[in-house]
Amino acid sequence: MNPNVVPRYELLDHHGNSVTEQHFTGRYQLVFFGFTHCRVVCPTALTKLSTVLDDLGPLADRIQPLYVSVDPDRDTPEVMRAFLEADHPRFLGLTGGTEATEAARTAFRVFATRKADPDDPDGYAVPHTAVTYLLDTDATYLAHFPDVLEATEIADRIRELCGTSAT
Amino acid sequence: MTTTIGKSATPAVLGSRQVPLLSDEQVGHIRHVDNLSRLPRGDWRHMAGPVPFQEDFSSYRYQLGYMSLAMALAHYHRLPAAPAVFQGQLDRLIRKMLEPDAWSYWRDTSTQGGFGPFDLPRLPSRTDPVAVDNIMYSAYLQVMTLMYTMLFDDRTYEQPGSLTFSMRPVLWGKDRHESFEYDQRTLNERIYWNMVENGYLGVACEPYCVFQICNQVPILGFRLHDHIYGGKTAEEVTTGYLAAWERFGGSVNANGHFHSYVVQQNEVLPNDVLVDRDLAWTDGWLGMLMNMWRPELVRTTYGTSIEQWLDRADDGLISVRDLSRIPGTDVYAGLGTLGEMGWLAAWASEMGDQEVVDGLLAHADRYMNPQWENGGLHYPRRDETYDENGKFVLMPPVVSNATFPYARLNVADGLRTLFERPWTDRERSRPALTEIGDSVDIRRAWYHEDVRHLQLTASPRHGLSSTTTDLALSRVWDRGEWTLAVDGVVVANGDDTTVTPNGNGHRLHLRRTGDELRLTLDVGGHTDVDMYWSNA
Structure with a gap:
């Protein structure tokens, strides 16, 4: 139990279903926050995490990868679904209204702020922290992985935390 | 961009003749x-x-x-x-x-309201001085305790509740008090999450105001915590810090001086505001700290700004x-x-x-x-x-x-x-002076590992012409045969377990007590105590 992170969310998945953190109990949750218009951080992180899941083999079947939007104005369930199914099909997208996504972000202590960005077609970006969270099977915080960790380090940590040693 | 943690080329060991005496x-x-x-x-x-x-x-x-x-x-x-x-x-x-005199200001300062040209929101009062913001206090305590553990391998401050902030005014009555319990690990974790939550720009001192200066201190804290307990927090935070400050043009302004701080957006202030004035205290204070992980930038800034x-x-x-x-x-x-x-x-x-x-x-x-x-x-x-x-x-x-x-x-x-090179058991297991009376100052204390020589120099403290002190040397046993000299005169020999004073040594009351070698020393002027182990 980490008193600093109490992961709670009440969002829509990219199929339009209402979900909370309790929806996935019985499985581990691998949670990353971002936005589909992100040009560098999210593609890099999602690719890395997909590699991690590939590396985990059968253990990955016990893990639900989640990509939570910090840009709900643009990231509708439909947008999230199209983005993820095209490039990061392991992930389920979560989004919602401004209040709901902010509540989720606050619960996970994720930083995100809307900034003007002349290179973006809509004129803004949402810089955010690139931390990946691992929730236990009871939807409590188990660990987090900062962006500086390599895919192999994350995979090793997940095996260790989920009770499956590397072969 | 990369950081330079653990890449210093500075020498780790000085030779005997290179160790100067401390000045008065x-x-x-x-x-x-x-x-x-x-x-x-x-x-x-x-x-x-x-x-x-x-x-x-x-x-x-x-x-x-x-x-x-x-x-x-x-x-x-x-x-x-x-x-x-x-x-x-x-x-x-x-x-x-940990005294309320040092931290209880936070009950008032946490309510904010503004500084200088800025009107900022008023906030509810907080008593806990490390929970949110106030990196101008929390990081110093973080570093003080982790530094203490690193230098002495004393685990006092990793015990639960060892860092407790207790507010118990007499006039509040017997049933009313506030108390917040931490230890060096939970304090470190609290600061870390505050840093993550703010996108690694840093944790605010007073609410909304994120200074570069005070956020160097937790970077040192994270480094020491990583060293003691494992992890890559310092690398994570410094990488994130660089990216976060890049949004404000980096750490240095167009005049070659360090940026001071950012006032973060809030219900009164619609956008973040970078406070960019050339300030001597910011240059000096930030430079003395940031050199630990950005030495090239700091040295360049020093060259362009110090003479001003x-x-x-x-x-x-x-x-x-x-x-x-x-x-x-x-x-x-x-x-x-x-x-x-x-x-x-x-x-x-x-x-x-x-x-x-x-x-x-x-x-x-x-x-x-x-x-x-x-x-x-x-x-x-x-x-x-x-x-x-x-x-x-x-x-x-x-x-x-x-x-x-x-x-x-x-x-x-x-x-x-x-x-870059915090101490490990290697440094902490060397022969050392572990007790000394308060009537003497220590001018030199070095163990030369290459020649197995413990070199000490003591003097009467300022204002005294001579004094007598007890002192204890530790970690001196089980290292082989040794010789002890005072002011160049041999006073004792010994081996792994025993001490044998000679004629000169009897007046020093040389004795083994537990793990220490103890002696009583007359100190007038600079008095050298040297202990040499044989190389055999």
């Missing part, structure tokens, strides 16, 4: 800090400043924080074989940091320019208490610019009324900026008690080296 002034600073650390609860003599509410840079938290850093650097670089001099005082400074702040006299003395005045006005920004001379001296010491360090301290020694008290050196507080002859004489307590000692005791890249 250097040991005087150590003694003064020790004296302050021993003052009873509530006695803040020599530390009280002119500004109420613990709002300025002579607040107790800063003095205690930089006194601790100065003493840690002195132990690490100057007297590594003398934990006896430093362990007790660093522990006492931590305990003073210095007022050089023909006789080689150096003071500082009229720094506190807001440009274009007659208004002083900080009531004359910003301590620029000390921050700049400390920065120069980290840069290894001994000419500037010596010039600033020589000015202080000539014009700032140095005083000796109970063997300690200090400069009495003075609130006027200039004397009747136009000499710069301003002396805030933080300069006398913390930053001048820091500058005089630091070495080139001193904090950087400590950051």
